[in-house]
Amino acid sequence: MEFWIIQALNALSFGMLLFLLCAGLSVIFGLMNILNLAHGSCYLLGAYAALSAIHATGNFLAGIFAGVATAAVTGFFLQKFLLQRIYGKRLLQVLLTMGCMFIIGDISIIIWGADPMTLPKPAFLRGSLMIGSIIFPYYRLFVIGVGLFFGILLWFLQEKTKWGAILRASVDDEKMARAVGIKVPALFTVVFIIGTGLTGLSGVLGGPFIGVYPGVDLEVLLFAVVVIIVGGLGSMKGAFLGSLIVAFLDNFGKALFPELAMFTIFAPMAIILALKPTGLWGKS
Amino acid sequence: MIGKSRFAALVFGAVVALAVVPLVLPEYYVGLVARALILSILATSVSLMLGHLGLASVGHGVFFGIASYTVAIFTRHIADSTWLACVAALGVTAGAAAVFGLLTTRTKDIFFLMIMLAICQVFYGIAYSWRSVTGGDDGLPGILTRQMAPWLDLRDTSAFYLFVLVVFLLTISGFWVLINSPFGLALRGIRDSESRMKALGFNVWLYKYLAFIVSGFIGGISGVLNAYYDLTPNPVNFGVILSSTALLMVILGGPGTLAGPILGALVIVFLQDFVSGITDRWLMVLGTVYVLVVLLLPEGILGALNRMLRPRTEPKQEG
Numbered sequence: 001m002e003f004w005i006i007q008a009l010n011a012l013s014f015g016m017l018l019f020l021l022c023a024g025l026s027v028i029f030g031l032m033n034i035l036n037l038a039h040g041s042c043y044l045l046g047a048y049a050a051l052s053a054i055h056a057t058g059n060f061l062a063g064i065f066a067g068v069a070t071a072a073v074t075g076f077f078l079q080k081f082l083l084q085r086i087y088g089k090r091l092l093q094v095l096l097t098m099g100c101m102f103i104i105g106d107i108s109i110i111i112w113g114a115d116p117m118t119l120p121k122p123a124f125l126r127g128s129l130m131i132g133s134i135i136f137p138y139y140r141l142f143v144i145g146v147g148l149f150f151g152i153l154l155w156f157l158q159e160k161t162k163w164g165a166i167l168r169a170s171v172d173d174e175k176m177a178r179a180v181g182i183k184v185p186a187l188f189t190v191v192f193i194i195g196t197g198l199t200g201l202s203g204v205l206g207g208p209f210i211g212v213y214p215g216v217d218l219e220v221l222l223f224a225v226v227v228i229i230v231g232g233l234g235s236m237k238g239a240f241l242g243s244l245i246v247a248f249l250d251n252f253g254k255a256l257f258p259e260l261a262m263f264t265i266f267a268p269m270a271i272i273l274a275l276k277p278t279g280l281w282g283k284s
Numbered sequence: 285m286i287g288k289s290r291f292a293a294l295v296f297g298a299v300v301a302l303a304v305v306p307l308v309l310p311e312y313y314v315g316l317v318a319r320a321l322i323l324s325i326l327a328t329s330v331s332l333m334l335g336h337l338g339l340a341s342v343g344h345g346v347f348f349g350i351a352s353y354t355v356a357i358f359t360r361h362i363a364d365s366t367w368l369a370c371v372a373a374l375g376v377t378a379g380a381a382a383v384f385g386l387l388t389t390r391t392k393d394i395f396f397l398m399i400m401l402a403i404c405q406v407f408y409g410i411a412y413s414w415r416s417v418t419g420g421d422d423g424l425p426g427i428l429t430r431q432m433a434p435w436l437d438l439r440d441t442s443a444f445y446l447f448v449l450v451v452f453l454l455t456i457s458g459f460w461v462l463i464n465s466p467f468g469l470a471l472r473g474i475r476d477s478e479s480r481m482k483a484l485g486f487n488v489w490l491y492k493y494l495a496f497i498v499s500g501f502i503g504g505i506s507g508v509l510n511a512y513y514d515l516t517p518n519p520v521n522f523g524v525i526l527s528s529t530a531l532l533m534v535i536l537g538g539p540g541t542l543a544g545p546i547l548g549a550l551v552i553v554f555l556q557d558f559v560s561g562i563t564d565r566w567l568m569v570l571g572t573v574y575v576l577v578v579l580l581l582p583e584g585i586l587g588a589l590n591r592m593l594r595p596r597t598e599p600k601q602e603g
Contacts, residue, residue: 082579102571225417
């Protein structure tokens with residue numbers, strides 16, 4: 001029984017982390033039709049930058065700030081100086097962002113080396129919660145809380161505010177949005193910065209338990225892609241529920257069949273694709 | 285486009301040039317050209333989906349990997365026979381393509397790309413973590429016999445090169461026949477308008493499905509050849525980097541052309557060889573090539589050449 005509860009809590013915290021990771025990818029795709037394959041690089045940079053900042057200052061909050069800022073600035077440059085030149089050309093965007101992923105990954109090896117590293121947990125979140133025989137780290141509870149907070153915040157921003165209305169209008173009909181005076185290019189840049197910044201945050205928060213190492217960019221990209229295949233593209237609800245589904249499958253798959261963990265992601269993805277090719281909550 | 289006789293002369297010239305490679309180049313470079321030919325077959329399989337169905341894949345390395353691993357596992361555990369291993373590997377790859385095709389051909393556009401990426405990464409992960417079968421990241425040695433016939437021993441670089449060249453020419457010719465057949469025409473019809481082809485009574489799904497299996501099979505051919513080139517299949521060689529570079533080769537050479545993938549593969553293979561002699565930062569150079577191709581050469585080398593030559597030789601006539 002304890003096994004199941006602890007694994008479920010683990011899966012929940014991993015799911016919330018996945019949601020932070022995927023929300024940016026999903027929003028960017030929903031608005032701009034860009035599949036940013038350098039998305040995993042934002043995770044990587046977020047985690048590494050936080051690591052350096054924490055080593056320098058000893059403060060986890062400084063790490064969060066550094067991680068988010070580094071990822072967001074990278075996103076800004078990627079969108080403003082590279083992707084904007086090939087707007088609307090899907091194939092070229094894929095190649096360009098793939099190339100950027102290789103470049104960022106290799107530069108990170110030069111700066112931070114090739115050894116796997118984990119971020120230290122913030123001091124106030126060390127230790128574990130103990131209820132009976134169930135032991136669960138405070139840090140993971142914190143991640144669950146942050147994930148839920150951002151889930152609600154993003155939902156609120158998108159559905160209940162003027163900014164959300166502008167965003168939804170631009171997704172639904174870009175030309176009409178331009179005609180009524182919405183500055184769509186500026187909106188694109190802002191959304192790209194927010195999306196990549198959020199991904200940087202997921203890197204900082206994931207650093208203490210997933211860690212950061214060369215190749216983690218591709219690994220988290222795989223998770224993000226599977227979440228989007230399962231949940232559907234361009235829908236915040238899909239990103240949220242898809243993250244939870246994938247996290248539970250992955251967590252229990254790894255716990256029960258360690259050698260075949262990859263199949264436990266692949267099989268449900270295949271089943272969902274066979275039933276609904278646009279994902280469970282995707283717009284067709 | 286160029287005339288028929290000039291086209292034939294170009295093809296003849298290219299084949300002769302490739303055939304004399306073992307006579308004129310040092311052994312090391314013969315191996316490199318062989319590697320480029322192998323990868324150009326993989327790029328051709330990507331080009332079938334991209335050029336004729338409009339579907340970009342960054343996951344075709346999965347066929348390459350499955351074929352290579354099948355050769356290694358077959359010779360290790362079942363029978364130490366080169367021909368049987370090749371046939372088994374091609375069969376397994378085609379079977380895998382038939383299964384993946386059920387998933388991928390229902391999707392479109394960016395979803396196709398994502399599902400191929402996911403399939404490739406998942407199989408990379410399996411090859412990496414299922415150590416008892418695949419040897420994990422140590423790779424899987426076991427390809428010892430390379431005697432195709434009493435007179436054909438693949439251990440000899442020239443013999444191996446000529447074997448690769450023959451397979452390459454057969455594959456490319458087969459590909460050429462296929463895309464110029466009614467089947468190929470139907471594929472391009474689907475690429476341009478799926479609904480129109482449906483209205484004309486074509487079973488669009490079946491065409492896509494068959495094209496996907498053929499594409500996987502061609503990828504399998506390159507994987508089999510690579511098994512005898514590399515000798516130790518390793519997950520590191522079959523991941524997304526290989527797959528997306530195969531796509532890059534298609535774009536770099538010239539999308540939608542027969543020679544494009546070959547040209548792209550030669551450029552990348554020789555560039556990698558050159559860069560690796562200078563620095564360990566090959567991925568950074570490769571990434572930069574991606575960015576430069578996208579920004580400066582989106583029509584590829586052949587496309588750029590064509591555009592440079594056209595205004596002088598053949599004034600544009602459109603009406």
